[in-house]
Amino acid sequence: MDHAARLRRLQETLDAPLVVSNLSNVRYLSGFTGSNAHLVVWPDRAVFLTDGRYGELAAPLVEALPGTDLVVYTEKLMEHLAGLLGSGTAHLESEAVTWSFARSLADEADADLQPATGVVEALRLVKDADEVAALRDAAAAGDAAFAELSDLADSAGSEAELGWALIDSMRRHGGEAASWDPIVAAGAGASVPHYRSGRNPVGDGLLLLDYGCVVNGYHSDMSRTVWLNGQPEPGMARIHGIVAEAQQAAIDAVAPGVAADAVDGAARAVLAGYGLEDRLLHSVGHGVGLDIHEGPWVRRNSDHVLEEGHVITVEPGVYLPGEGGVRIEDMVLVTATGGEQLTNSPKDFA
Numbered sequence: 001m002d003h004a005a006r007l008r009r010l011q012e013t014l015d016a017p018l019v020v021s022n023l024s025n026v027r028y029l030s031g032f033t034g035s036n037a038h039l040v041v042w043p044d045r046a047v048f049l050t051d052g053r054y055g056e057l058a059a060p061l062v063e064a065l066p067g068t069d070l071v072v073y074t075e076k077l078m079e080h081l082a083g084l085l086g087s088g089t090a091h092l093e094s095e096a097v098t099w100s101f102a103r104s105l106a107d108e109a110d111a112d113l114q115p116a117t118g119v120v121e122a123l124r125l126v127k128d129a130d131e132v133a134a135l136r137d138a139a140a141a142g143d144a145a146f147a148e149l150s151d152l153a154d155s156a157g158s159e160a161e162l163g164w165a166l167i168d169s170m171r172r173h174g175g176e177a178a179s180w181d182p183i184v185a186a187g188a189g190a191s192v193p194h195y196r197s198g199r200n201p202v203g204d205g206l207l208l209l210d211y212g213c214v215v216n217g218y219h220s221d222m223s224r225t226v227w228l229n230g231q232p233e234p235g236m237a238r239i240h241g242i243v244a245e246a247q248q249a250a251i252d253a254v255a256p257g258v259a260a261d262a263v264d265g266a267a268r269a270v271l272a273g274y275g276l277e278d279r280l281l282h283s284v285g286h287g288v289g290l291d292i293h294e295g296p297w298v299r300r301n302s303d304h305v306l307e308e309g310h311v312i313t314v315e316p317g318v319y320l321p322g323e324g325g326v327r328i329e330d331m332v333l334v335t336a337t338g339g340e341q342l343t344n345s346p347k348d349f350a
Contacts, residue, residue, distance in 0.1 A: 001130045003031050004065050009123055010041055016089045017042045018116055019081065022096035024290040025120040027217060031061045038077075040084050047071055047084055082109035091116035118295075125287065125295055126309035131218060132333060135289070135311055137174055138220035139331055139342040141213050145169035146224060146345040153207070153228055159184040159197035166211050175213030179221065179292050182211035190225065190324040193281050193317060204229040206236055206324045212292065219292045221313050222343040223329030227350040236326070239276075239318050240349040243326045246270035246316040250284055250298075254314070254332055254339030260302040267316040276318050285313040288331060310334040311342070 007029050010018075020039040026032050029039055034054040040047045046068040050058050055072035062070040073080050087110040092102060094115035106113055127135065145152075145166045152169065156162035163182035170178070185195040190208035207228050212220040225240060227233075232240075250267040264284040271277040283299030288311055296304035298312050306312075315329030331342040 001031065002128070003029055003061070006123065007041070007046060007065055007068070010120060011043050011046075013119065013123075014041060014043045016091060016114075017085055017111075018091045018119060019085075019093065019097075020120060021093050021101075022120070024294075025093070025096070025124075028120060028124055028290055030058075030065060032058055033217070034058070038081065040081065045069075049073060049077070049080060051077075078104050078108040081105055082111070085109050085111040087111060089114055091119075093117075093119070121295060124289060125304075126307055127289060127311055127333075128309070131289065132309075132311070134216040134218035135220065135331065135333075136342055138213050138215040138218055139222070139344075141170040141173040141175035141215065142211065142220045142222045143343060143345045144173035145211070146209075146222070149209075149226070150228075153202050156202050158199045159186055159189075159202055160199065162202050163197050163211070166209070167213070170211075170213040175215060175220075177214045179212040179214055179219045182209065183223075184209055184211075185325075188322055188324050190326070191319045191321050193319060193325070193327070202228070206233070208325060208327060210327065210329065217290055219288050219290070220343065221288050221292060221315075221329065221331060222345065223315055223317075223327045224345060224347065225326040225328060225349070232350045236324055237349055239320070240326045240328075242271065242274050242276060243316055243318050243328050244347055247314055247328045247330070250314045250316065251330070251332055251339050251341070254306060254312070254334055256306055256308045256334060256336065258306045260296050260298045260304040260306060260312075261300055263298050263306070263312075263314065264300055264302065267314070271316065271318065279318045279320060280316055281319055282315075282317070284316050285329075285332075287312050306334050308334055308336050314339075 037050040048062045049071045090111040152165040163184045167178045184197040185208040208225045210223040246267040253263045253266040267284045285298030287294045317327035319325035332339040
């Protein structure tokens with residue numbers, strides 16, 4: 001991935017130094033995967049700071065970034081940052097630093113510290129070819145695990161065990177790690193959108209899955225709701241059909257220039273036609289990339305407008321307490337001609 005080009009694009013937007021502290025943003029700009037780093041960026045140069053644990057790891061990455069120096073410290077981070085920032089205006093990522101961090105730096109620095117929001121995140125919205133390739137690979141690993149669902153469910157003794165089996169399957173098929181603990185909700189548990197999988201048995205009947213993995217730092221995210229074995233309960237089969245219709249309406253609405261809240265609205269309009277909009281308990285989607293939840297936000301009153309290269313999820317759901325629920329989710333790439341699904345598992349209920 002061309003991290004140097006990304007850093008240059010950021011520098012073109014700046015008129016004062018920006019302290020990049022969000023580790024996903026640091027990775028986007030440098031390729032660094034450790035747990036501690038700050039990247040101070042000026043319009044014409046940059047300094048990468050990390051502690052002694054990561055000096056050797058960071059050195060070749062920083063060497064590949066023109067005009068960037070490496071500072072490896074063992075103590076007094078705030079003194080290092082204060083010295084770099086000087087006495088002019090400097091910006092901190094407001095959503096990435098704590099109040100304690102900001103106050104400690106202010107105590108040391110002569111700079112006028114100001115908050116900045118979404119500067120690097122704005123660059124991350126449109127995915128380049130390398131990012132899309134990683135997202136495709138992560139999505140494919142999730143699809144491969146879903147293809148094994150019948151066998152995995154037969155051998156799993158509980159929801160949690162099936163979640164672990166899905167992770168193992170994704171790793172066998174190219175996934176490097178799980179994005180989060182998979183949601184495996186059997187029966188009435190499927191009425192809870194972020195259900196915590198436990199020791200409930202996975203047998204016949206309703207099963208909601210929400211899971212993903214990481215490839216080269218990029219996440220996949222997919223939900224499917226199925227009926228394991230036998231004839232599905234007619235009421236829940238009807239709900240599944242309605243959610244599938246709502247999801248397809250939202251996917252059909254995806255195109256460059258379309259407001260993200262219009263995609264959300266397309267799904268809600270279908271549910272409203274069945275009197276079920278109030279059972280959709282979350283937004284219809286979100287961006288996905290280095291973070292599992294990132295912009296563009298596909299929700300009511302979102303200020304994002306879709307562009308070619310955005311990757312979003314489309315995931316309407318209907319949740320009925322005490323009975324169960326249905327969610328169907330796919331990753332969708334915004335192309336010049338509309339939305340291309342990156343996740344391609346079947347959506348059949350039974």
